[in-house]
Amino acid sequence: MTKWKRLFNAQSRGHVIVLGAGVIGVTSAYYLARAGHDVTVVDRADHVTAGAGYANGGQLSYSFTDALANPAFLKKIPRFLLGLDPAVIIANPFNSDLLKWGASFLRQCTGKRAQENSIKVLNLALRSSAMLEELLSVTLDFSCRRAGKLVLIRDNESLDKAARNYHTKREHGCKTEILSIEQASVLEPALAHMPGPYAGAVYCEHDEVADTRAFTEELARWLMAHKKVTFEMGQDVQSLITRGNQIDGVRCNGHDIVGDAVVVYAGAWTEKLLAI
Numbered sequence: 001m002t003k004w005k006r007l008f009n010a011q012s013r014g015h016v017i018v019l020g021a022g023v024i025g026v027t028s029a030y031y032l033a034r035a036g037h038d039v040t041v042v043d044r045a046d047h048v049t050a051g052a053g054y055a056n057g058g059q060l061s062y063s064f065t066d067a068l069a070n071p072a073f074l075k076k077i078p079r080f081l082l083g084l085d086p087a088v089i090i091a092n093p094f095n096s097d098l099l100k101w102g103a104s105f106l107r108q109c110t111g112k113r114a115q116e117n118s119i120k121v122l123n124l125a126l127r128s129s130a131m132l133e134e135l136l137s138v139t140l141d142f143s144c145r146r147a148g149k150l151v152l153i154r155d156n157e158s159l160d161k162a163a164r165n166y167h168t169k170r171e172h173g174c175k176t177e178i179l180s181i182e183q184a185s186v187l188e189p190a191l192a193h194m195p196g197p198y199a200g201a202v203y204c205e206h207d208e209v210a211d212t213r214a215f216t217e218e219l220a221r222w223l224m225a226h227k228k229v230t231f232e233m234g235q236d237v238q239s240l241i242t243r244g245n246q247i248d249g250v251r252c253n254g255h256d257i258v259g260d261a262v263v264v265y266a267g268a269w270t271e272k273l274l275a276i
């Protein structure tokens, strides 16, 4: 049995280093501490959630999980590559990493795979929703509100696609609805002042909004006060410390932090770190 499996066996306890104090790292620290591990969270920033979660959109969109890799998306790719879509900027479209990633993305753009992937992400999202409910037994103040999410749809083709997805989503336990624009206006009267036309809307009352930074900061404070979790901030991890096929520490500027296992949640920097 590998050391990793031994460590995460329900009976064993260990010292786990979590690399990255973003929302994912801090939430994982919570579950590791709850399972009885001592946890050290390491981050190069001087405060938690300095990465993508610092000022994100705060949407908990459990119901909008349609895979980006789908047949309709293929038509848009030339516009992205040529820089004709203002919403997407690809700094260097022909670098080898992007080409490799692009090839695997294209393989997922079939109708069958798009459907399978959307259902997988939906199941993951619904599980996340249930786990957040459970996590709220730890009282955290992060402006979480079940505001619902309303997405307006301009053309009939997109509305038909949304209607097809609607059935699949409901079969998988997601309470989404297709609304006429009149029904949507009852929910959101401000729509009367918005330029249309719109073909309809998709609404999910279950979707929430929350302040990711406040959530992460509050959870980190709670962990320091109630669990064996420490935070080593201002530690720029240069590499992982390996012994045989084990990874049991991180090498920062000037010193090592060692434990029984390391989990890496360094967001967009993860791949670079793991490639060291």
Ligand SMILES: Cc1cc2nc3c(=O)[nH]c(=O)nc-3n(C[C@H](O)[C@H](O)[C@H](O)COP(=O)(O)OP(=O)(O)OC[C@H]3O[C@@H](n4cnc5c(N)ncnc54)[C@H](O)[C@@H]3O)c2cc1C
Residues within 6 Å of the ligand: 019, 020, 021, 022, 023, 024, 025, 042, 043, 044, 045, 048, 049, 050, 051, 052, 053, 054, 055, 056, 057, 058, 059, 060, 061, 235, 236, 237, 238, 265, 266, 267, 268, 269, 270, 273
């Ligand atoms: C503009 C924007 C809007 C978004 N809106 C939404 C939204 O509405 N809803 C939603 O669900 N998601 C949204 N997201 C995505 C969401 O914010 C991210 O998926 C999430 O924050 C990722 O969390 P993370 O903990 O994995 O990574 P991060 O929050 O990026 O944390 C990674 C951490 O790793 C640390 N780190 C990296 N490398 C090292 C190193 N070498 N040494 C030490 N520390 C290191 C960084 O300092 C950072 O603190 C949005 C993202 C952006 C950018």
